[in-house]
Ligand SMILES: NC(=O)C1=CN([C@@H]2O[C@H](COP(=O)(O)OP(=O)(O)OC[C@H]3O[C@@H](n4cnc5c(N)ncnc54)[C@H](O)[C@@H]3O)[C@@H](O)[C@H]2O)C=CC1
């Protein structure tokens with residue numbers, strides 16, 4: 251049985267993630283961490299969630315704290331703390347403000363929870379994963395970000411809808427930045443186990459339109475309802491179930507790669523990774539030429555934003 255801690259638990263994503271994670275059978279303890287001053291809200295969340303556990307028959311010990319130090323002994327620590335973007339903003343506009351929060355958080359976790367797996371949700375998530383890796387001192391396998399897993403799920407849903415098949419029949423991946431430079435892997439997309447390009451109807455697929463829909467999905471949801479909650483919340487729970495269940499699923503998350511993809515590496519970015527109780531292990535793979543070119547561009551962009559943020563962090567810390 252496992253202890254899971256959520257940082258930023260008073261936020262939209264954090265509180266819904268608490269609900270989805272509580273359904274995972276391996277979770278025995280869940281700690282909600284918020285900022286000082288938010289004790290009443292956290293207490294209210296615990297009471298409300300406990301009611302849902304009673305109604306559902308869930309047996310999870312729930313507690314709250316305003317200190318990250320109480321995350322000690324956690325198997326997984328999820329970080330949703332930080333500012334979200336407002337309509338009209340790019341995720342990268344949040345980079346420096348959130349990097350300051352993540353650097354401090356990661357330092358504390360590195361000292362107080364050296365065996366935990368740290369899971370970043372805060373945006374821009376690829377850059378935050380790199381910041382957490384540097385400032386926590388944890389091993390690369392212990393740190394990952396939600397990356398392009400949610401983007402991959404969004405594309406999966408569009409493809410399933412187009413072909414009128416159950417989503418479980420569709421396997422697809424988007425790699426690279428969780429942002430504008432993301433790269434769809436059509437070469438790794440199958441329906442019912444059949445490579446999508448082998449289906450005669452593939453030629454009519456509105457590929458560009460689909461990718462544009464995925465690229466702008468977060469922005470559109472934020473414009474319409476203020477924040478994305480249910481998609482990220484369920485995606486977070488999938489990752490937690492995969493880790494705690496030692497499932498060895500291959501999911502597309504932001505992870506540190508050395509040179510696993512066509513020799514490209516030394517960056518934290520969305521790639522397929524095998525995930526189990528020991529953490530996250532990027533899978534070496536070879537791609538089609540156009541996909542490699544797109545991935546290179548995405549890496550170049552993330553490296554530039556990451557380097558800029560690291561430099562500014564050095565100045566203020
Ligand atoms: N990677 C992904 O796919 C997704 C990432 N996100 C990101 O997750 C983050 C949270 O999003 P929401 O829950 O919608 O935002 P929110 O504003 O509802 O919640 C933010 C949380 O962070 C905490 N926080 C803010 N500033 C802090 C600071 N200086 N120190 C400690 N805690 C602080 C708040 O108290 C609150 O608990 C954002 O950065 C958002 O962009 C959201 C959805 C999907």
Ligand SMILES: O=C([O-])CC(=O)C(=O)O
Pocket residue numbers: 334335341373400467468469472478482
């Ligand atoms: O778009 C945002 O800012 C939130 C997010 O990352 C997503 O839902 O993909």
